[in-house]
Amino acid sequence: MSRDVRRRGAVRGLVASITAATLCLGPAGAGLAEPKPTAKQLRKELADMQKQSESLIARYYDSRVELQKVQKTEKAARDRLGRAQGDLDRAAREIRLLAAARYRSSGTEGVSAMMGSGDPAAMLNRLTLVEQIVAEQDAKLRVFVQVRDDHRRARDEAKTRGAELKASMAKLDDEKDRAEKLIEKIKDRIDLLYPTPGVRRADGTWVPQLPSGPDNITPRMRLTRQLVAQRFGSRFGIGCFRVDGGIAGGGEHPLGRACDFMLSGGGAMPSAAEAGRGDEIAAWAIKNARRLGIMYIIYRQRIWQTRTGSWRAMSNRGGVTANHFDHVHVSVY
Known part of the structure; x- marks a missing residue:
């Protein structure tokens, strides 16, 4: 091996060492930033x-x-x-x-x-x-x-x-x-840790998304469902897409933009503990509404809308499920 080749090899090694040290130390005088937890x-x-x-x-x-x-x-x-x-x-x-x-x-x-x-x-x-x-x-x-x-x-x-x-x-x-x-x-x-999918407009609303996947819901709804399930559990199941939205005009379910987080089975009134879990889910959804692109929440014959930021009573639809006493309904943009 010639002297020039050996010299070039030594130079490349030195450059690599300096580069590695620079990456480890960062800019002079700058503090080392702690990595974000996964x-x-x-x-x-x-x-x-x-x-x-x-x-x-x-x-x-x-x-x-x-x-x-x-x-x-x-x-x-x-x-x-x-x-x-x-x-x-x-x-x-x-x-x-x-x-x-x-x-x-x-x-x-x-x-x-x-x-x-x-x-x-x-x-x-x-x-x-x-x-x-x-x-x-x-x-x-x-x-x-x-x-x-x-x-x-x-x-x-x-x-x-x-x-x-x-x-x-x-x-x-x-x-x-x-x-x-x-x-x-x-x-x-x-x-x-989970970024909200989609595009947010200047007025705080979100550009609607199309449903996808075997569950036939939008990415934004899927993320909200995932976060609620991992935080509050899903003992009585979560219902999202269905052809009939159950509301005049179809509602958000056929669009893949709504999920019902059930608190009991068979149309029965939930227990006090499950009703409390419903309160927690609704409070969490309100807290994260703007970040996750939640449009409205229905629970216990009341509706909360992001644009108003307050609860409003709803008319009696004649049953436990129809009046949303046995589940929390969450719709996204």
């Missing part, structure tokens, strides 16, 4: 956050169960304390009566009575009996005091534990709220 990375982050949220919820409800047990224990301790206090009060009254009797009998008449008997043994027996009764009552009183104090400690310990559990639950509730908000932010970031 949908896969965000979904993993979302899955991790959902696990964390589920763990927080489980701990929260475990604490609620424990709190109910502690509150029941505290109530039982309060009841026992009340009974023990009653026993103690009765014993104390008996001792006070006995002490008063001893005081009255310790006067001159009592001494005379005891001395007048002339029998020292009988007098000693009477004194011994009185002392025995006093000792028994005193022992009884100490037992009652011990029982009362034990119940008081149990009540106070349960009360303290209850306060600790309430504080812990409040903290868990705050953490759960923060986790749920972060989950919503991650979901929003995933949604934003």
Whole structure:
């Protein structure tokens, strides 16, 4: 190999090295921009956050169960304390009566009575009996005091534990709220990874698209269906294209520009949980209407239009499905 060839090879290697270093470092003085996360990375982050949220919820409800047990224990301790206090009060009254009797009998008449008997043994027996009764009552009183104090400690310990559990639950509730908000932010970031197909006009409306594919819906409707399904699920199915739109004039379904996100089956009213899911889908669609080219939303006998930005009541069409109580209808431009 000639010297010129070797020199050209060395120069090419040097140029390649400099180019690679330049691409890695970027312009002088410029900060390195962090790469945007991919949908896969965000979904993993979302899955991790959902696990964390589920763990927080489980701990929260475990604490609620424990709190109910502690509150029941505290109530039982309060009841026992009340009974023990009653026993103690009765014993104390008996001792006070006995002490008063001893005081009255310790006067001159009592001494005379005891001395007048002339029998020292009988007098000693009477004194011994009185002392025995006093000792028994005193022992009884100490037992009652011990029982009362034990119940008081149990009540106070349960009360303290209850306060600790309430504080812990409040903290868990705050953490759960923060986790749920972060989950919503991650979901929003995933949604934003998908550009809306089509051309947007200057007035904010979109140029209509033609349906395509085996599902016979437009690309814009397909994206909205995908985002709703991956965010809110599709337990009762999603209906989009059909020849008869179900509305005078045909509606958007025959054009492939509408989908019904079902919340129940067989025309039944949805459960409270599913109705809540419908509210969430409608709120999400409103939030993303301008970005995704959503034209209007119908839910629970009301219609929301992008051009007005508000809900309006609709006339009664005579049924659960016809009045959109069992599904959220979304139409795109």
